[in-house]
Amino acid sequence: MLSSALQHGHSDRALDLAHFLTERFADKDAGGFFDTWDETEELGRLLYETGKYDRAVDRYQEIPRESEYFVDALYETAWAQVKSLLSLRESTMPPATAATP
Numbered sequence: 001m002l003s004s005a006l007q008h009g010h011s012d013r014a015l016d017l018a019h020f021l022t023e024r025f026a027d028k029d030a031g032g033f034f035d036t037w038d039e040t041e042e043l044g045r046l047l048y049e050t051g052k053y054d055r056a057v058d059r060y061q062e063i064p065r066e067s068e069y070f071v072d073a074l075y076e077t078a079w080a081q082v083k084s085l086l087s088l089r090e091s092t093m094p095p096a097t098a099a100t101p
Contacts, residue, residue, distance in 0.1 A: 012050065037067040044076060053084035 044059035057080045060073040067073075 037063050037069045041069045041073055041076070044073065044080075048076065048080050048083070051083075051087070053080040053087065056080040057084070 040059055040062050044056045047053075047056035047059060057077050060077040060080065063069050063073040
């Protein structure tokens, strides 16, 4: 369901759906709504694609070392952290001034 929305360019709609499902059906004692690691990784990618880098890292870090998705999650965590730092840097830099001749 999330993949379909992403493939059709509806990342905001997919994120809304994922958030709704997580809030509505999450049971932390039972492992939450996204009970497979590929779904957790997919949600991390969705958060990354919508610029929610810190939340994406949180999702990626839920994937255990024993999972076949761990290496991918580790790689994607690194990129999300890089993008988060770049975003922070851009938001704190003073505006560029035009060069005058």
